[in-house]
Each structure stands twice: as C-alpha cells, then as structure tokens.
Amino acid sequence: MFVITENLPEAFRDFLSDNSIDRYRARQALHWIYKKSVFEFSGFKNIPKPDIDFLKYNCRVLSGQLIKQVVSEKDNTLKFLIRLSDGCLIESALLHAQAGRLTACLSTQVGCPVCCKFCASGRLGFKRNLSISEIVSQYLLVQKEAIRKKNRGISNIVFMGIGEPLLNYDNLIASIEILMHPEAANISSRHITVSTCGIPPQIERLAGYKKQVRLSISLHSAIDRKRNELVPLNKKYNINLLIQAVKRYIARTGRFVTFEYVLIKGINDGCEDIVQLARVLKGIDCKVNVIPYNRIEGSGFKSPSHKDIKYFISTLIKNKVRATERLRKGCDINSGCGQLKASFCAGS
8 A cells, every 4th residue: 555645756656657657647646736735536527537547456644634623712723633543642732823814733743752741641651663654644734724724825834833853863853854745745844844852963954955955953051060951861871972963963954943942830940040041051053942930730830920931031032042932822721831641542
C-alpha cells in the first residue's frame, strides 16, 4: 500500500509511472488532497475511473481520523482529538495569530518522554514516535477545518504539540519536506517552527538542515538546580551545554532563536532568575517569549500576577534581553502551552 502522505510528490509520480499511469495524475491527485482537502479518491473529479480504481486499491491518503474538536469561547482556538490507526490518540490545535494568520500546532509523538513538571503531555509517559504520514495527516485534518470554519488556510506551522520533535528527528524533517513542497502544502520554511526542550546533539543536526525553519528552545530557567526540576532532561544536558549548542547553531545558520520561558509563581520568577537569564543570554541573537503558566490538574503551580509578569519582562529588557509576553491561546479548552494531552488508547 502506497501512503501518499508518507512520500514526496516525486515518489508518488514514480509509483504511478511504474504502474503505467500518467505521471501528471500525481499532480492532479495532490491538488485535491492538499489544496481542496478531498481525501476520498472518488472525489478526484478530473481523474478517469480506471485510475481512481487503482488508487482506491493501492493507495492511502490519511493515517489518522478526526474524532472530536472543541472551540475556545475566548479566542476561537480550535483543539482537535485525532485517532491513529492503532487506536492511539493525539491532539493538535489551530491558533489565530496576528494579521489574520492561522497557525497549526502539531504533535510529533504519542506521549512525551521528557516529562516537564508543568506540562500535561509528559504525564502521559511515552509510547512511540509518529510516522511521517501521521504528522502530515494532522496538518491535512486541521487544514480542512481551517478552510471549512475560517474560510482560509493555514499559514504557519509550529511543532509544539505533544512530544519532543527532535527525538523524532528523521520523521520530523521528512514531514517538513512534504509540507514545504509546492505540490503539497507549500508552507514556507520561514513559517515553520520546531520547538525543543534542548537536546544539543539534535540541535547540531538541525543546524545542518539547509532549510530556513525556525528554532524555539523551551528554557524555563537559566539556573541548573531549578531547570533540573522543571525539565528533567537538563540533568543530562545542562544549561551550559544547551547554550553552547545554540551559539553554534546561530553561528552556522545565521538564524534567530526564540527561548520559551513558562513563568511560574515563586519558582522561576524572582530577581536571581532574571539576573541569571540575562547573563546566560548575553550576546545571543534571540528573543524570550514569556508565557504565564497555564494550569494543569494536580501540578500545584500558579501563574504570577499581571504586575509580576510585566516586571519580569521589563527588567529583562532593561538588561538588554529582548522579551515579550506570549498571549495565552485556548486556555479555556486546555490547548494552551503545556496543556495538550491525550490518552494512549481510544477506550481509555
């Protein structure tokens, strides 16, 4: 079975040609899938029936099914629950950004092995990586709803859903190649962001990737003893190792880096946190996105007051660190930063 969303258009053309079907039929089929959000072969109106029958018996489009969606009453964020072929569940989101842009937040794993203390995804544990097709299928399912409900398509993609993208590196990059392809989703590389908790060897690999995707680092503390608690992976790759990898990444690529910083009351919002963060980021071409903590059940953490958030940001700026507050999206439907989760099995 040839999975169309697992392959670049060139491979699809080769597959059709090897089976005595005109290569240009691939472009027609991909137009229906990626531009028209038609996933049933019978809906490909400009392809002859014998070729449609071949596609039906030898090809597949999606590797996932949308089973539920909810909408935020506060900001119209959409959250999607998707069932994979083995019964595993993942979540994705569609976010409204500035100037009418729509951003798809996609997952890369079933569960997450990193287990950050403030993140609901980590509480699931980890089951497996998503396949290329499962990642691309997320995009297609979200894109269809974007067109149906918002009357416009996705302009940006952020890999900030469930899972650590750089621990599924090969499938991540392969899916990005498909999503960027002009005959597929045709998303600009500069409109794709990969978010990581900070894995130096994988950041080095990404630095060698020639496309201009954006890199976002989930930092959350510049003090090792605190980050060890918030992001347990820091015990293996401490802040110094992470920052050195980021500096090499910037030197090699010339790309700007964003640091995500979830601000938690009484944990990482004090004067020593600001001073150390400014020291660690000194001279780095970057920006800090300060994200007020989003509540998850059973964590015990709280978000700082609006006044304390503003003080944290303004003090960073005074210390010559570019910083801004990232607006909360979809918190009322648990689709804000750190809130995405899904059960492993459809029956659980």
